Amino acid sequence: MSYVSEALLYLCFAILTGTFILRIVPEHRRPEIRVPTWLLLVCALAIPLLEYVPIHDSAVLFAKDTDITYGEMVKSILLDLNNGKAWVWSAVASIGLAFLLGLPSFRNDKHMPKVSLFILLLLILWLGYASHATSLYGTKGWLVHTAHFLAITVWIGVLMVVSWFASDSRNWEAFLAWFSPLAIGCMLITFTAGILLMTFTTPQYVNSWMLPYGQMLLLKHLLIAPLLLFAYTNGFGYRKMLKQSNSFNPKPWLKGESVIALLLFIVTGALGQQTPPHNVKETLQTVSPSELFTTVYNGHFSPDLTLKLSIGLDSILMLAAALVMIYGFIQMYRDNKMLPAFIMGLMTTVFGYFALMFGVGS
Incomplete structure (x- = not known):
């Protein structure tokens, strides 16, 4: 609730x-x-x-x-x-x-x-x-x-x-002439303040992925990727498309961006109800590890784990898939096909998640 x-x-x-x-x-x-x-x-x-x-x-x-x-x-x-x-x-x-x-x-x-x-x-x-x-x-x-x-x-x-x-x-x-700079300014403030908040609540960022809070924070950050893809088209593409074709309607693309933002709200809402891991090992004494993490993690879980990122074949393949989705998003935008672009934007988050999780080791 x-x-x-x-x-x-x-x-x-x-x-x-x-x-x-x-x-x-x-x-x-x-x-x-x-x-x-x-x-x-x-x-x-x-x-x-x-x-x-x-x-x-x-x-x-x-x-x-x-x-x-x-x-x-x-x-x-x-x-x-x-x-x-x-x-x-x-x-x-x-x-x-x-x-x-x-x-x-x-x-x-x-x-x-x-x-x-x-x-x-x-x-x-x-x-x-x-x-x-x-x-x-x-x-x-x-x-x-x-x-x-x-x-x-x-x-x-x-x-x-x-x-x-x-x-x-x-x-x-x-509208886009004033909204695009406003959105870019708000985006910069959001990212800067978000990084500062992380230093307050999650100093052990990678280690926090063992916890529900860390998993929600990671998903929130990965959802920023499709949001930025839509924001890029908002900031640089729509006005060009409008000049090229009077029939171009940016509303479906803005709606797609707003749906991604709504997903961010949902993840942020879940994040706000979790215990911030100022010290991951201490938090694990009172909070159960994330079921999502223990399911995806390849190794044996222990509260004493110190996680680190390493590049392996699985991570490289997932990262390549994420880059393919980004390329597909751009192509779908050029063809004015919003729904395929929206799906590819979400798949960027999914493949990015697995790229990071497959690269986690102790």
């Missing part, structure tokens, strides 16, 4: 952020966007409900191990812990945003998107305050986590909204 709630939470933030950013952009620089009001209301109201799921899980777990009731445990979390305090403020802001969106006078006001984005920024700041990085590293962890989440929310939010809610094909070239 927690995995699903985390992914849905990221999706709600993306839809709201993307919608309000696009409403600030002048109409001649974007397609016509029609996001139903009920969807915005649902997303705003869902944020505190989805953020409450991990609090509920913690309260249930601790209540079982102590004599404290569930209600008293929830009260203690809300008053004493960072994630509890952040949830209270998030609930107030989310309900306030939903109330404003329910007012026709506010929905039609020209300042509505700016006010809504300000409230969303506060919600993102509080989400970062409740993060694992903040609890371990204070202000530094809070700033890095917030920058990471804000950048990916802006990038993926605009992408999702324009690909699924654009009602016409006007102004695509004008």
Whole structure:
């Protein structure tokens, strides 16, 4: 349940952020966007409900191990812990945003998107305050986590909204002229902040692959490969294709990119519910090894393993297959065949995974 709630939470933030950013952009620089009001209301109201799921899980777990009731445990979390305090403020802001969106006078006001984005920024700041990085590293962890989440929310939010809610094909070239640099900037911030977060939570990156957290982190990183392939076509190919052919429609390609982003949200949601392995050997004393790792790993598993990467024939073959999929993706893009390209993008992740796992040794 927690995995699903985390992914849905990221999706709600993306839809709201993307919608309000696009409403600030002048109409001649974007397609016509029609996001139903009920969807915005649902997303705003869902944020505190989805953020409450991990609090509920913690309260249930601790209540079982102590004599404290569930209600008293929830009260203690809300008053004493960072994630509890952040949830209270998030609930107030989310309900306030939903109330404003329910007012026709506010929905039609020209300042509505700016006010809504300000409230969303506060919600993102509080989400970062409740993060694992903040609890371990204070202000530094809070700033890095917030920058990471804000950048990916802006990038993926605009992408999702324009690909699924654009009602016409006007102004695509004008839209891509500003969105491509924005996406590249957000991508750079996301990668930089992500690497810093890894130094906080996963200093033993290869060794962490023995754990569920490490496997989810590896899958997340490998899913970036097809996302980058789509982003490359977004940043450099679409405008060229539009100039060559007025019939070219970038929406299916943007939808494909948004589906990859949704898969990233799902994996990130699963990642957020795992124990970060600051020390892998110590973590293995309380956390079972990943079943996926023990299934794929060729050697004999032991908690004392120190993993390292080496190049073997199996790894080379899998890497070659991944490169073939990348080449096939580019060819399918040139032929404007989105579905085969989407499948080849995902297969790049699959072959890349096996290339790395077959190269793991002790």
